[in-house]
Amino acid sequence: MLNLNELTQALGDLEDGLVMDLLKEFVATNPSEAEALEAVAACQAGMAIVGDLFENGEYFVGDLIFAGELLTEAINVLKPSLGSGDTKVMGTILLGTVQGDLHDIGKNIFRSMAEAAGFEVVDMGIDVKVETFVTKAQEIKPQIIGMSGxxxxxxxxxxxxxxxxxxxxxxxxxxxxxxPVTKESCTLVGADAFTTNAAEGIKICQGWE
Known part of the structure; x- marks a missing residue:
């Protein structure tokens, strides 16, 4: 049986080999969807550890990127055990780096974590024009719109x-x-919330559901 605490700690410690070994052994036992969802939750808990260590200055941006990629790989290993995709979707997030900005590291980490948390994410990439955001939002009617810069x-x-x-x-x-995002700029922009940390951003989005 999968040791969920061990999985959480392995992901928090960025032990990619151990995470993959644990999950592959787990999937080979033909777990139920409920058990697979527990494994996803354990991975998410590991990501929260990563977020905390990043906030405390013990991890750096490179570690966050690595953790995001590891989480995506972990979810991909678990997907066959997660049924036919009829797991509850938390909601849809429309995501993009705003016009004039070509950075996507933070956005990609946020996307990986949001997908792992059960959100459907529509990522429009970088340098997204104002009208593109509007057109896509009218088309898919997302619960949440995330803008990165x-x-x-x-x-x-x-x-x-x-x-x-x-x-x-x-x-x-x-x-x-x-x-560059602060409480003041959030008010200026007219957004509902701001974050400089992907893990915190996910908690905010979950709180809106």
Whole structure:
């Protein structure tokens, strides 16, 4: 039987070989969907450890990226045991790095963690134009819209995008993330929440459900 605590700690310690060995042995036992969901939860708990260590300065951005990739791999190993995809979807998140910004590391970590948490994520990539956000939001009607940016100019793009979304009547919750984002800029942009940490961002999104 899979030791969930061992799996959580292995992911938190970024022991990729051990994580994969544990999960492959587990999947070979033909676990039930409920058991597979427990394994996903254990992986998510490991990601929370990574997030805490990052906040405390013990892990760095490279570790976060690695953890995000490891989590994605872990979920892929578990997918065959998770049934026909009729697991409860938390909601849909429309995600993108705003116009004028080409950074996607933080966005990709957030996407991996959101998918692992049960959200369906539509990722539009980098340098996403204001009108692209609006058109896609009207098309898929996401519960949450996530905007990422690393450059200071991204704040202006976020504000332009939020203004356009509201003008178009889109009523999704909006979370913004990235290095330049602060409480003040969140208010300026008109977003519902902000984060500089992917793990914290996921908790905020889960709280909206």
């Amino acid at each position: 690393v450059l200071t100019l991204a704040i202006d793009s976020m504000k332009d995008t939020v203004d356009a979304l509201k003008e178009a009547g889109v009523d999704s919750k909006i979370i913004i993330g990235g290095n």
